[in-house]
Amino acid sequence: MEACQIENILYAGIVGDALGVPVEFKKRDSYYLDDMTDSGTWEQPKGSWSDDTSFSLPLMENLTEGGNYDQLMKKFDNYMFHNQYTPDDQTFGIGNTCTKAIRNWSVNHYSALKSGDTSVYANGNGALMRLAPLAIHLMDEPDLQKRLKLTKNYTSLTHRHPRAIVGSYIYLEILHALLNGQPFRRVLETLPDKLTKALQNQPDELAELPNYEAMFKSDFDTTLRQNIKSTGYVVDTLLTCTWCVLNSTSIDSAVILAVNLGDDTDTVASITATLASCEMLSDHISDEWKKQLRNQDLLKSIIEPFAKSEAKQDKSLIA
Ligand SMILES: [Mg+2]
Structure with missing residues (x-):
């Protein structure tokens, strides 16, 4: 994959985040948004991106540097306590769950992989x-078990239920298949079987798969908008973002559909943008929106080296 395609995927996610920030927690249909705006819930200037991006940037930087989990937790700590990223x-x-996990690591000295919350309320x-x-x-990593293991570890830094x-498994496996050229509907058809087989020795995880089953049904795209829940609950988010992409023909229109659902608008729009840009690799997010993102220098300083290093990644180099 070309570095510019990787950059497009990453910027699409940040644009989704920034479009959603002003209307986060707003009630569905109490507003209509089709452009970058300012103020709103957090009284931030236009183009402000939030924690979604501020947690993604350290991950990109750490992957570029070949850093370990503790080094990544230190970067999360630098974000939370020192306003970096x-x-x-x-x-x-x-x-709350991310805050608690970072405190567990930096204040209570938990090990990185045990810092995440295991509570059912931390989903x-x-x-x-x-x-x-x-x-x-992990785009070129052919070993499913290896991909799942790394996905679990990177999730567990903050979320261990x-x-x-399993939400991370589904999301990452969808992205993996899309980045390798499979059509979205085909991916959704085949993923439940693939995960059921792969998780035979993980009964706790296997038992969670049915929570996500609606998104794998062949008529999921026809679900009424009123039955689509755009909350911050991991199951709702994953289903909603999938629904937005299935009902859109461009990255921009998928993001607009997502950002107008209300509630957790920044994360839902950001993940929708990521899924849409992996599905529509020849499309790109609006340049007008991208230009309006704040702190372009910081974004560029982390995204460019990451995209370059991943574009030329050799399979044998994956940690
Ligand atoms: Mg956010």
């Missing part, structure tokens, strides 16, 4: 929202 040295709106989309760079990193882990 932000549009303007200001941290806002970090979810938000906070791990899902940062994992696109990992999917790009099997439902969140």
Whole structure:
């Protein structure tokens, strides 16, 4: 894959985040948005991106550097406590589960892979929202078990309940298949069987698969909008983003559909943009929106080296 295609996928996710920030937590149909705006929930200027991007950037940087899990947790800590990886040295709106995990690592000295919350109430989309760079990193990795293991580890840094882990498996395996040229509907048809077989020795995870079964049905795209839930619950988020992409013919239109669903708009729009741009590799996110993103220098300084190193990645070099 070309570096510019990788950059497009990553910028699409950030644009989705920034489009959604002003309307995060707003009620569906209490607004209509089709462009970048300012203020809103967090009173941020136009083009401000949030924790979704601020957690993805350290992951990209760490993958480029070949860093370990502790080095990545240190970067998350630098975001949460020292305002790094932000549009303007200001941290806002970090979810409870991520906050707790970073505190577990930095204050309570938990090991990185044990820092995530195992509670059933800690099944938000906070791990899902940062994992696109990992999917790009694993694009050429042919070993399914190896991909699942790394996906589990990178999820567990903040989210350790099997439902969140299985959500990450589904998301990363969809991205893997899309990046390798499979059509989205075909991926959705075949993924449940593939995961059921792969998780035979992980009964806790296997038991979570039925929570996601609606998105694999062949008529899922015809689900009524009123039955699509755009909350921050990992299951809702994954289903909703899938629905948005199945009902769109371009990356931009998928993002607009997502951002107008209300509630967790930034994460839902960001993941929708990522899925759409992996499915439509010849399309690209609006340049007008991309140009309006804040702190372009920081974005470029992390995205460019990551895209370059992944574009020329040799299979044998995957850690
Ligand atoms: Mg956010």
